Amino acid sequence: MTSQSWIRRLCAPLVALILIVGPLVSPVRAIEDARKVGVVSFGLFGDQGVFRAEATGAAQVVAGRFETGAIDVQYNSKEGGSATIEALTRSLQVTANRLDAEKDVLFLILTSHGSPDGLAIKAGRLTQTLTPSRLAGILAKTGVRHKVVVISACYSGVFIQRLANPDVLVITAADANHPSFGCQDKAKWTYFGDAFFNVALRRAVSLKDAFLDARLLVRKRELREQFEPSNPLMAGGENVQPLLVARINGSRQPSRH
Numbered sequence: 649m650t651s652q653s654w655i656r657r658l659c660a661p662l663v664a665l666i667l668i669v670g671p672l673v674s675p676v677r678a679i680e681d682a683r684k685v686g687v688v689s690f691g692l693f694g695d696q697g698v699f700r701a702e703a704t705g706a707a708q709v710v711a712g713r714f715e716t717g718a719i720d721v722q723y724n725s726k727e728g729g730s731a732t733i734e735a736l737t738r739s740l741q742v743t744a745n746r747l748d749a750e751k752d753v754l755f756l757i758l759t760s761h762g763s764p765d766g767l768a769i770k771a772g773r774l775t776q777t778l779t780p781s782r783l784a785g786i787l788a789k790t791g792v793r794h795k796v797v798v799i800s801a802c803y804s805g806v807f808i809q810r811l812a813n814p815d816v817l818v819i820t821a822a823d824a825n826h827p828s829f830g831c832q833d834k835a836k837w838t839y840f841g842d843a844f845f846n847v848a849l850r851r852a853v854s855l856k857d858a859f860l861d862a863r864l865l866v867r868k869r870e871l872r873e874q875f876e877p878s879n880p881l882m883a884g885g886e887n888v889q890p891l892l893v894a895r896i897n898g899s900r901q902p903s904r905h
Contacts, residue, residue, distance in 0.1 A: 694724030817885025
């Protein structure tokens with residue numbers, strides 16, 4: 649038998665094996681390359697239960713829409729609670745340590761009362777203010793490149809200038825000069841939280857689409873109730889949004905109740 653005959657005999661099974669195994673490798677590699685989303689969600693103002701409910705509900709929606717890694721939800725109550733600036737710093741760092749710093753995404757949700765100075769924190773007798781500069785410093789220390797920050801609070805637009813950049817997408821319930829609405833004690837969502845998380849993000853194909861849909865829903869509700877527009881904002885994130893669209897498109901659609 650010639651050497652060419654032996655080569656043909658050996659190559660035929662090898663080609664067949666490649667044809668069988670090849671298609672099986674791609675899904676495995678796709679799973680390995682999938683970007684995880686680490687979620688930190690804090691309800692900061694303990695005197696009203698809506699912030700606890702919104703922090704919990706928002707984290708559940710994000711978990712249903714993305715390939716999530718670590719999820720940490722903390723909140724305060726009238727008696728006390730764990731959602732402080734110090735706890736937020738620890739939570740973000742612990743979550744970041746479980747992510748690939750270049751490939752994965754850190755998703756932060758904060759819900760509270762707000763002012764031009766920042767976010768109010770109330771845990772029993774403890775009161776704090778989380779300022780834009782303080783939050784910017786905390787996020788920078790995590791070491792994770794790509795981040796999403798959603799802030800549901802009055803005057804939350806004050807965070808845009810300090811946080812938003814191509815690697816950090818910031819979405820706020822209001823601009824820097826207006827309040828947002830819906831923080832009644834017994835409510836499950838604020839107006840913005842309901843529009844963005846509970847409605848728009850459940851059905852959107854991108855974060856930008858979710859924001860545009862939510863902004864319209866909030867505006868219609870404010871007009872109906874004769875409130876001055878809160879003007880939700882979205883800024884930055886040019887490098888973040890493309891990383892998350894594929895996960896939204898490919899994820900399981902959660903049921904709505």
